[in-house]
Amino acid sequence: MGYLIEFEQVNKTLGQTRILNDFSFTIDENKIFCIIGPSGCGKTTILQMLAGIEHPDQGLIKGSIGKRVSYVFQEPRLLPWKTVAGNLDFILRDVLPPVEKNKLIDHYLKIMGLDGYRDSYPKALSGGMKQRLAICRAFAYPHDILLLDEPFKSLDTPMRLGLVRHVIKLWLAAPRTIVFVTHDIIEALLLGHRIMVLAARPTEILEIIDLDMPHDRRNMGEELLGSLYAKLLDLLDKENKKYFPEL
Amino acid sequence: MGELIRISNLSKSFADTTVLQSLDMQVNSGEIVAIIGSSGSGKSTLVRCIAGLESVSGGEILLDGEAVVNTASTYGKVGMVFQNFNLFPHFTVGENIIKPLKTILKMKDDIATEKAKTLLDKVHILDKFEQYPNSLSGGQKQRLAIARALAMEPEIIIFDEPTSSLDPELAHEVFETISDLAKEGQTMLIVTHQINAIRRFATRVVFLNKGKIEVEGTPDYIFNQADNHILQQFLKQVDFADI
């Protein structure tokens, strides 16, 4: 199986600060790639490089040129004056013929359980539903890579788990390359085929874990996931001790 | 002096209004014919027919022996000076003369320019050469129009009420220029109300009434001797208007 994008010893400095230090990893095609790390560890820079907006000072990124990218951000960023369907229509009418566009809107609203809210306005939706719509929009927009940048950060745990399940459902319906940035180990373990753990300042890769387990078997009671959880927690905790030895 | 224009049995009507009816007239080279008459007598229509600007309804107009059908038949032979000047506003004073010379007569630029300057000098507006017509007074505009007509060296120049839109003192300027042309022997046909001005140089006066020639003759005959009731009436009217 081929990789879609490869980082080869990528270095990046912004001003005086080293943002990325010797990054090498590959993102496989049609798999979910998770990035876990503390805030300020250069995740935004990695995402911008994937989108072709930022470029490395040294090293090479293979495969990022010409890739269509679709995004989900921390906030849903919906158009408040457009309905649920209207928010999808607004970005799709530019890129798809009308018939195909409407089919796609129906399809995604159905998968995401939003078909009953087609004509509602975002203000009538809960926070979780708004983010579900944002995810829906990103999946529907034609793309080669889907970037999710801490999409569930502002939501409570049950809602987050629900949204993780929805992302899995969407991915299973049409497997495509997803890059998912989070600081939540559980989200990463439930979703990722490959999990990259980062350390902050200077940002380095601590560990890359491959996880082949099918999604329908993934629940936190599973032994493997439990042990990985412990391992990753340990890894991140050790990082803390580097900076705060008194702990 | 040869015959230049022969009009026989000319009639002209617009829709159901008859303007000219079975009119006969002729103009010889060297003549200066003034056409007078009250408004609606058909004098403008008559000269416009001669120029080829109006088609005739009956009869014929021969110019140098050839029938006048439209302006193409009069081109090069008849020059026209209009009441409203009809200068080309987008050309400078000089260009108003030079452009037609170059376009129509295919004259070379330097020769056309030289000719334009000579003519402008003759009508005393050479100093306006580079300016546009909008900066000229009414009298200057009409003198430019005369120079433009002269440039094509027509056999006859037709003046269609050349001073009607001018103040009296400006009209005087224009008549001075026409008078100069008269001295040079230029054949002219002048439609005007200002009978005093033409008295001095017209060789013949034609009085038109209701589309017909009522009476014609030398200025002396028309203004002093002719015993025609309608003419007398007309002259009484215009004497007041014409200062």
Next chain:
Amino acid sequence: MTNLDFTTLLPYINLLPAAIAITLQVGLGGFILAIVLAIVVGSLRTRKLNWAVHLVLTAYVEFFRGTPLLVQLFVVYYGLPSFGIRIEPMIAAIVTMGLNSGAYLSEVVRASILSVDRGQYEAAAMLGYNSMQTISQIILPQALRIAVPTFMNGFSSIIKETSLISVLPVIELTKLGNQIYAKTYHPFEIYITMAIIYFVMTYSVTFLAKWLERRLSVWVN
């Protein structure tokens, strides 16, 4: 709504020049085509014509004035291929803009020609100008001077209307805006920026128009 944050647009700023160039190319290309069409069609329509020519010209003007530009774009770009005529999107955009604007401006040319005094035709005819020479050297220069302000308005309109070609696969300003929207989901910052760029372009045209009018006014009464 969140506070405006224009820094989200910074990464995409290098895409702007190309999109502006496309917008200007379509605008200027369409305008030039429109001028040519307007002069030819407008002049022809002031004259007595063969009935077939008259019918074609009238149909052209009325069709393009009576249907939405967006529909015309669809017809040209998506409709013509079904008759075996396939056109590059840029060409389709320029041609449609030109045809559309040409139809409007031809009426302006026609009205301007008709507003030139009859005496100008008579004076030209008496000097020996034939009808082609009269139109091209005497009447059109005066008519076009009358039409200049409306033409420049038309140019502004074309620049604004180029936003409609975002329905074609051409990345002009509005389409770029839509694309950046799909990458940032920050509509206000994007469309305000786009609006400012359009405004700067059309306002420059207004200045150009005033300058041109001043220059061409020397001979106007």
